[in-house]
Amino acid sequence: MKAVYHKKEDCSGCSACYSICPQQAIAMKPDEEGFLYPEIEEEYCVDCGACTAVCPLIVDGSYKETGTPDFYVARHKSPSVLRESTSGGAFTAISEAVLRENGVVYGAEYDETLRVRHRRALKREQRDRLRISKYVQSDMGDTYAQIKADLQAGFTVLFTGTPCQAAGLRGYIGNSSLTDSLYICDLICHSIPSPLIWEEYKRLLERETGGKLVRVQFRSKKYVWSRENSNKGFLYGTDNGLEQEDDRFYQLFFAVGAITRPSCSKCRFTDIHRASDLTIADYWGIEKYSPDWYDPLGVSVILVNSAKGAELFEQCRQELVTENRPMEEALAEQRRLREPAELPENRDVFWDEYHKFGFDYVIGKLTK
Ligand SMILES: Cc1cc2nc3c(=O)[nH]c(=O)nc-3n(C[C@H](O)[C@H](O)[C@H](O)COP(=O)(O)OP(=O)(O)OC[C@H]3O[C@@H](n4cnc5c(N)ncnc54)[C@H](O)[C@@H]3O)c2cc1C
Known part of the structure; x- marks a missing residue:
């Protein structure tokens, strides 16, 4: 076989193909935009x-x-968890239920060089590093194979990630009895930005500050939780003692829109039928539908998609305040439950200019 996919829009980079290949004939390689795609080494491929x-x-x-999920509004009971979470702390409550039973949690964290990777957490300190949205596509590495090994070893496993990563895991694991101890929780996902532009952005911050980045945080709660503030509050710290805020990566992602993965524009997961047991996101608009529920520290929406999801939700309810809500609210507020992201018409211009003139040039255009 020559290729797993034909057009870039048809590959989300989930890495299920890389993980399943019995010949290890597939490598995940970055393209010129920094997104990972599978490459087949034909001499090892047996066309299976x-x-x-x-x-x-x-x-x-x-x-x-295939069924219709149950929709809940939820908020963690602990204000400190809310402060350290993106939305209403649903992830912490869900992962807590699994860690309590000595299970394993997988999610996206920053590695030593602040690249975003999926990692395994057995302890609370490790789980805490998975908290907070990172607006960069995470490298899955050998996560699916590690999950299979954990399931075979008898662990209960919770996987958290984007909808395409969740679906990739379902494809990779298949329908074996191993899935009895696997819980999958995906996010409602706007779209996913380029790891290459993230690297460029970090280097830019280091050049500007003359220090080494030691900390970054999207969606800090410096501002009250609200849809309007969701593209504010990116904080970073350097080893020369600077603690600052910057919004240029957000601008590239949300306003310019050019750094989104091409497949997000054809996302198959922008509806209520999820490839997961639970789905979590921000409960945008809760202040209109039920003002008493609004909390400036954050509120979550949880979709309970399967019987297993219902079972896990039950186990994490002691950490959360929850209420069943009409599906129409989340459907009205969440575009990604209705349609995929639109790529900007001038997306190619951004990448041409980036390749010709460099990152400083394209980022400089934002402030002109
Ligand atoms: C790229 C992206 C786009 C999103 N788009 C929307 C949206 O359009 N609408 C909306 O309501 N919510 C969106 N979310 C979800 C939202 O931002 C919160 O992540 C979610 O509500 C969980 O918050 P929490 O307080 O429960 O958990 P937190 O404690 O904040 O946990 C964050 C969770 O997100 C996972 N995660 C973080 N970064 C990544 C990543 N790069 N790739 C895969 N998984 C990751 C972690 O593993 C963890 O499970 C998006 C998140 C991401 C990462």
Whole structure:
């Protein structure tokens, strides 16, 4: 086989194909925009078709649940957890239920060089590093294979990630009895930005400050939690003692829109039928529908998508205040439950200019 996919819009980079290949003939390699794509080493490929058979963008139904989810508003009972979470702390409560039973939690964290990677957490301190949205596509590495090994070793596993990563995991694991101890929780996902531009941005901050970045945080609660403030509050710290705020990466992501992965524009996961047991996100608009629920520290929406999701939700309710809500509220507020992201018409101009003139040039245009 020459390729797993034909057009970039048809590959989300979930890495299920890389993980399933019995010949290890697939490597995930960055393209000129820094997004990972599978490359087949033809001399090792035996044309077995395992890669395309698990691809969630090829498989009909994309491993989705068929029923209608139950929708809940939820908020963690602890204000300190709310402060350290992006939304209403749903992830902490869900992961707590798994850690309590000596299970394993997977999610996205910053590594030593502040690249975003999926990692495994057995302890609370490790889990805490998975908290807070990182607006950069995470490198899955060998996460799916590690999860399988954990399940085979008898662990209960919680995987958290974007909807395409969740679907990739379902494809990779298949329908074996291993799935009995696997819980999958995805996010409602706006779209995912380029790891290459993230690297450029970090280098820019280091050049400007003359220090080494030691800390970064999207969606800090410096401002009250609200949709309007959701593109504010990116904080960073350097080893020369600076603690500052900057919004240029947000601008590239949300306003310019050019740094989004091409496949996000054809996302198969922008509806209520999820390839997960639970889905978590911000409960935008709760102040209109039920003002008493609004909390300046954050509020979550939780979609309970499956019987297993309901079971896990029950186990984490002691940490949360919750209420069943009409589906129409989240549907009205969350575009990504209705349609994929639109790529800007001038997306190619951004990348041409970046490749010709460099990052300082494209970022400089934001402030002109
Ligand atoms: C790229 C991205 C786009 C999003 N788009 C929307 C949106 O359009 N609407 C909306 O309401 N919510 C969106 N969210 C979800 C929202 O920002 C919160 O992550 C979610 O509500 C969980 O918050 P929390 O307080 O429960 O958990 P937190 O404690 O903040 O936990 C964050 C969770 O997100 C996971 N995560 C963080 N970064 C990544 C990443 N790069 N890739 C995969 N998983 C990651 C972690 O593993 C963890 O499970 C998005 C999140 C991301 C990462």
